[in-house]
Amino acid sequence: MATAFKTIPIIDVSALLAKCDDPKMAEDSGVSKVVKELDQACREAGFFYVKGHGIPESLVNEVKKISHEFFDLAYEEKLKIKLTPAAGYRGYQRIRENITKGTPDLQEAIDYYREIKDGMYGALGKTMEGCNQWPLDPPKFKALIEEYISLCTDLSRNIMRGIALALGGSPYEFEGERAGDAFWVLRVIGYPGVFSDDKNDIGCGAHTDYGLLTLLNQDDDIPALQVRNLSGEWISAPPIPGTFVCNIGDMLKIYSNGLYESTVHKVINNCPKYRVCVAYFYETNYDAVVEPLDVCKQTTGEAIEFQRAVYGEHLISKVKNNFVKDLAAD
Numbered sequence: 001m002a003t004a005f006k007t008i009p010i011i012d013v014s015a016l017l018a019k020c021d022d023p024k025m026a027e028d029s030g031v032s033k034v035v036k037e038l039d040q041a042c043r044e045a046g047f048f049y050v051k052g053h054g055i056p057e058s059l060v061n062e063v064k065k066i067s068h069e070f071f072d073l074a075y076e077e078k079l080k081i082k083l084t085p086a087a088g089y090r091g092y093q094r095i096r097e098n099i100t101k102g103t104p105d106l107q108e109a110i111d112y113y114r115e116i117k118d119g120m121y122g123a124l125g126k127t128m129e130g131c132n133q134w135p136l137d138p139p140k141f142k143a144l145i146e147e148y149i150s151l152c153t154d155l156s157r158n159i160m161r162g163i164a165l166a167l168g169g170s171p172y173e174f175e176g177e178r179a180g181d182a183f184w185v186l187r188v189i190g191y192p193g194v195f196s197d198d199k200n201d202i203g204c205g206a207h208t209d210y211g212l213l214t215l216l217n218q219d220d221d222i223p224a225l226q227v228r229n230l231s232g233e234w235i236s237a238p239p240i241p242g243t244f245v246c247n248i249g250d251m252l253k254i255y256s257n258g259l260y261e262s263t264v265h266k267v268i269n270n271c272p273k274y275r276v277c278v279a280y281f282y283e284t285n286y287d288a289v290v291e292p293l294d295v296c297k298q299t300t301g302e303a304i305e306f307q308r309a310v311y312g313e314h315l316i317s318k319v320k321n322n323f324v325k326d327l328a329a330d
């Protein structure tokens, strides 16, 4: 359960990554140390920084740079990849098109989702069926983002092996029917500085993330992300070069039977500079039926908040409330 944490820990995951394909990884002392740190961070804050993650710094930086280049384009150009329900809610959304708890956010973004082919999940898949929309300008956008997604997927799977051990399970709890065919979401987000518009200074309202694990790649030098602790204080999660900010989503809260919290966070870009954040969300299988793991029920006791969700249903209920109402008519 979350605490009144004041700082967000930094975890070097390199020892975990070095052994994550070894079935005996749990016996390794380097892995055990990382697992302990993950367990503490997930119980206390639900947020941590990861360093030693192995994704080349050059790619991490290029992804932010090319995102700035896209958002710098004229509005008409960006509209060429406009988000629509017919495109499975994939594509570009203008400033204040995304809504959090009823309030439009001071951000523009592009949403990408793992492809769902026609009929793949029956009725459950319908809403999210559609093609990802890639801009022709900047020319390298698609190739860079696809490479980035692929590396974030591998990294997330490997961190989840550590988290599975932290929960007292086998390293493979989040594979197979749970997340062996993990769905992912990538949001390229741009936040104008507050001085460019004063109608609403909240870049993203208070919310939790939906899936298992989020990896945030935020612009250097602009502190904007804030995380709520148990006392209701907002703790800053400023950018730390060489790291991702990592946080727990709603599905991991259920799997862990509430042992790990999907911590509430928000974004306020209180700086005149335009800020980019590229958020990668590692989720369960799209059709996973999510329930507390037995090993977590033993730790917490059966009585604790037992919940159940189908991930795809959870996502759709969020996505349908995330956009201004006139979108469906477009």
Ligand SMILES: N=C(N)NCCCC[C@H](N)C(=O)O
Binding pocket: 098, 099, 100, 101, 185, 187, 204, 207, 208, 209, 210, 211, 281, 318, 322
């Ligand atoms: N795919 C994920 N997790 N996106 C997080 C976006 C959170 C804000 C959204 N408007 C909301 O109200 O949920």
Ligand SMILES: O=C(O)CCC(=O)C(=O)O
Binding pocket: 187, 189, 204, 209, 216, 218, 224, 225, 265, 267, 277, 279
């Ligand atoms: O911009 C950020 O730092 C975080 C964005 C976020 O929380 C989200 O999109 O879910």
Ligand SMILES: [Fe+2]
Binding pocket: 207, 208, 209, 265
């Ligand atoms: Fe978030």
